[in-house]
Amino acid sequence: MWRKLVRPNIRAMQPYVSARLEHDAQDALFLDANENSLGSVGGSGLNRYPDPLQRNLKKRLADFKKVDAGRIFLGNGSDEAIDLLMRAFCEPGRDRILITPPTYGMYAVCARVNDVAVDAAPLNPDFSLNAERVLETAGPDTRMLILCSPNNPTANVLDYQLVEKLIRSFDGLVVIDEAYVDFAAANSWLARLGDFSNLVVLQTFSKAWGLAGARLGMAFADPGLIDVLNKIKYPYNVSALSCCAAEKALDHIPQYRKMLGQILQNRTALTADLQSLPFVREVFPSRTNFLLFRVQDAAGLYRFLQRKGIYVRDRSSQLHCADCLRVTVGSTDENEALIQSMKKFKTHV
Numbered sequence: 001m002w003r004k005l006v007r008p009n010i011r012a013m014q015p016y017v018s019a020r021l022e023h024d025a026q027d028a029l030f031l032d033a034n035e036n037s038l039g040s041v042g043g044s045g046l047n048r049y050p051d052p053l054q055r056n057l058k059k060r061l062a063d064f065k066k067v068d069a070g071r072i073f074l075g076n077g078s079d080e081a082i083d084l085l086m087r088a089f090c091e092p093g094r095d096r097i098l099i100t101p102p103t104y105g106m107y108a109v110c111a112r113v114n115d116v117a118v119d120a121a122p123l124n125p126d127f128s129l130n131a132e133r134v135l136e137t138a139g140p141d142t143r144m145l146i147l148c149s150p151n152n153p154t155a156n157v158l159d160y161q162l163v164e165k166l167i168r169s170f171d172g173l174v175v176i177d178e179a180y181v182d183f184a185a186a187n188s189w190l191a192r193l194g195d196f197s198n199l200v201v202l203q204t205f206s207k208a209w210g211l212a213g214a215r216l217g218m219a220f221a222d223p224g225l226i227d228v229l230n231k232i233k234y235p236y237n238v239s240a241l242s243c244c245a246a247e248k249a250l251d252h253i254p255q256y257r258k259m260l261g262q263i264l265q266n267r268t269a270l271t272a273d274l275q276s277l278p279f280v281r282e283v284f285p286s287r288t289n290f291l292l293f294r295v296q297d298a299a300g301l302y303r304f305l306q307r308k309g310i311y312v313r314d315r316s317s318q319l320h321c322a323d324c325l326r327v328t329v330g331s332t333d334e335n336e337a338l339i340q341s342m343k344k345f346k347t348h349v
């Protein structure tokens with residue numbers, strides 16, 4: 001059970017009660033939050049503080065995701081949820097988290113900001129999960145295991161049975177970052193929240209929904225754990241603009257599905273085009289909206305593309321990713337421009 005893992009100071013503290021949390025009647029006179037009652041300069045209609053708990057959006061999301069609204073936390077990107085989880089559950093200078101490199105860099109950065117030690121149980125060279133290594137590496141102070149599935153930058157989904165085994169045997173929180181799950185045609189761990197109280201699932205509006213600029217991340221977990229995150233977050237952590245953008249997106253689910261289909265189609269085409277280039281050694285199978293591929297001279301190709309005004313990510317320095325670049329699946333035109341440029345690349349090794 002996760003309750004014993006909450007830091008004592010967090011458990012004991014009383015949260016800040018914002019004006020909008022105290023009263024949320026619809027037709028009252030709101031003279032309690034020192035807002036500008038005359039309106040907004042520029043007429044944007046943003047003179048009122050937003051709902052601290054984003055209840056309308058959560059209701060919509062609960063319907064779409066088939067999860068109780070009480071199991072949803074919304075934050076300023078998934079990054080906020082990652083940070084709050086560390087602050088709630090990891091005692092600085094003592095507790096540790098466990099990650100499985102190569103993986104998303106924010107977990108370790110966030111841990112270091114919070115003075116939380118980071119242990120690594122690397123994926124196998126074929127990017128599969130090494131569950132034994134995870135359990136061996138976990139110690140008595142390991143509060144959190146963070147898995148990313150589909151994983152960034154390796155683009156694969158972690159084995160379902162192995163992950164389940166870890167959730168069952170690991171004596172701490174298991175956070176599964178599903179930022180790319182929309183592209184994966186895989187079972188989301190959302191469906192299993194009721195089975196495991198130590199499970200936290202992260203998703204985001206930044207990728208498939210095309211709302212990276214709105215900064216809106218989701219965490220799903222046991223309702224009591226969500227209460228802990230709400231207790232320590234900034235009172236108005238999600239702006240009215242972001243909520244509004246997400247609600248609008250949920251009004252257009254057919255468009256979401258259509259874009260998703262197009263990206264998957266482009267992913268297939270881009271995979272084939274990359275594979276046809278002589279200096280591309282391997283394009284790793286992708287369950288995401290990006291491709292990781294190994295080439296003969298990653299640093300050279302990276303610089304070559306940069307000179308042509310095409311930016312990709314050099315992941316060569318990451319474990320098991322020697323000479324690997326990561327490229328986002330773009331529009332048909334963007335992918336075509338990328339391939340046309342790459343055709344002009346001559347390797348010097």
Ligand SMILES: *Cc1c(COP(=O)(O)O)cnc(C)c1O
Nearest residue numbers: 077078079104152179204206217
């Ligand atoms: C892109 C990405 C996210 C999304 O982060 P936001 O803060 O929600 O934009 C989360 N996790 C991983 C692994 C990602 O690649």
